[in-house]
Amino acid sequence: MGAVKEWFNNCRESRKLILFIVAIALLLDNMLLTTVVPIIPKYLYLIRHPNTTAPPPPTTKPTPTPPENITTVLPAYLVNTNNDPGKPPPTTEFLTRTERPPDLPSSTTTKPLRGSELLGMNHEDLVNENVEVGLLFCSKAVVQLITNPIIGPLTHRIGYSIPMFTGFVIMFLSTLIFAFGSSYPVLFVARAVQGIGSSCSSVSGMGMLAERYTDDKERGNAMGIALGGLALGVLIGPPFGGVMFQFVGKTAPFLILAVLALGDGLLQLWVLQPAIVKHEEEAPTFGELITDPYIIISAGAITFANMGIGMLEPSLPLWMMDTMAAPEWQIGAAFIPASISYLIGTNLFGPLGHLMGRWLASFIGLIIIGICLMSIPNATSINHLIAPNAGLGFAIGMVDSSMMPELGYLVDLRHSHVYGSVYSIGDVAFCLGFAIGPALSGTLVQKYGFKWMLYGIAIINFLYAPLMYCLKSPPAKNPGERQGLIYGEKSSVRYVTYKNEDEEEN
Structure with a gap:
């Protein structure tokens, strides 16, 4: 019995298990975030236009093909019409004449239909829906933006475990509202409520990792893995939502997510054992951090890197329906290249950003993002979206996996070793991209x-x-x-209570 209890205690102290919990929380949160992308635009259109049906394909009558030659038989007097006085009078003799007739005009002409018309939708209605869909999508980011400055300082007073578990509870409720909501206001509330849960999970999760992984290189690797969980959620969400919505219905994907979230909550109860834990070290104020120019530059990179994909979330599905007649599964699949490459980029540039310089990785990433965004409107089919979306996701992964650990490095370097507030700023930056992007996309389109x-x-x-x-x-x-940070020294003796598996193995 004592050995089992010791095993449980070792699991609770394991940094790797904490990393796993944070990665799973980010995965489920972002899976819910993106599952709605292929569902909501079509669902809102259908509840407002319940009689929408795709028209049959246009039919045309075949145009008769004219014969190569026509042979006519005419009386000779009709052929000889020069009336020369020296010639004999017309006779009834019949002569033949072969001639090429003029081309026959086409009997019908057809005008190509827009993609929206092939789906039985109105082009103007789809364009106008950009605004409402954009506002619904950005509501989560706006609420998260407002909540983050509260959650950051709160983690300094009560620790990370209680806000982390609170994030699970709120996300679970939001998922159920999405499952059974059937009107725009209800779905808007579900999306907004998710923002509170996301704030709790993101700020607490990143702060927890920064606290346990004190070495700058290890911290970058750990945060790259955690952001890989985020990327996996973004990867799975759109195709999962699109396929389930098209073949099963709206409710099923959200119920499955609710069950997965419940499992994550039970794991948090077992490992984290939510309780109040106060930090002894004095934390920098939110105002001190928000006025630090280096922290602001890092946060700005996160914002602008994610603003493009934030604009694409509500507008790309409607644009694809309007120009390509794309069904739900194609709309979901369009985001797969970005998600896969984001997963690769975050895991690759977690350690690589530390080696090459996180500033350089972010510089290259922002340039690639701009090039890919300018390439997307040239696509005429879903295949043409693969390369620019893949490049976009990879470049965003470069920026996120470089700037998130950079925020922890900067607060260690210039302030104190308390991370809740600085990662609330990082999450604010992330949310700004996903708030400004969808909010403006409808009006700009x-x-x-x-x-x-x-x-x-x-x-x-x-x-x-x-x-x-x-x-x-x-x-x-x-x-x-x-100097201590450059050579990877531990920043405070308060970390000795956490189990370091790497040191034990050596």
Whole structure:
């Protein structure tokens, strides 16, 4: 019995198990975030236009093919019509004449239908729906944006475990509302409520990892893995939602997510054992962090890197339906290349960003994001979206996996070793991208078109990229602290209570 109890205690102290819990929480949160992407635009259109049916394909009558030659038999007097006086009078003799007739005009002409017309939808209604869909999608990010400055300081007072578990409870409730909601206001509330849960999970999860992985290189690797969980959720969500909605219905995918979230909650209860834990070290105030120019530059990179995909979430499905007649499964599949490459990018540039310089990885990532955004409007089929979406996801992964650990490094370097507030700023930056993007996308599409909307955010990424050079060698609060961080020393003795599996193996 004692051995079993010791095993349980070792599991609870394991950094790897904590990393697994954080990654699963981010996976489920972002799976819910993206499952709605192929569902909501079509679902809202159908509940407002319940009689929508796709028209039969246009039929045309075949155009008769004219014969090569026509042989006519005419009386000779009709052939000889020059009436020369020296010639004999017309006779009744019949002669033949072969001639090529003029081309016959086509009997019918057809005008190609728009993709929306092939789906039985109205083009103007789809364009106008961009605004409402964009507002619904951005509501989660706006609420998360408001909640983050509260959750960050709260983690310093009560620890990370209670906010983490609270995030699970709120996400579970949001999933159930999505499953059974059948009107725009109810779905809007579900999306907004998810923002509170996401704030709790993201801020607490990243702070928990920064606290347990004190070495800068290890922290970058751990956060790359956690963001890989986020990427996997983004990867699975759209095709999962699209396929389930088309073949099973709206309720089923959300009920499955609710069951998975319940399992994650039980795991948190067992490992984290939510309880109040106060930090002894004084935390920097939110105002001190928000006025630090290096933290703001890092947060800005996260915002602008994610703003493009935030604009695409509500507008790309409607654009695909309007121009390509794309069904639900294709809309979900369109996001797969971005999700796969984001998963690769976060795991690759967690350690690689530390080696090459996180500022350089982010600089290259922002340039690639701009190029890919400008390439998307040129697509005429779903196959043409594969390359730009894949490049977009990979580049966003470069920026996120570099700037998230950079925030922990900067707060260690310039402030104190308490991470709740700085990761609330990081999550605010992430949410700004997913709040501003969807909120503006509908209006921008209506006024300037889908193409120029993406061109605009691409130019912003190009202009922001040079600021990454400021992060090449940020100044420390004191030189001795910078030296310790460079060589990967532990930042505080309070971490000795956490089990380090890597040191035990050696």
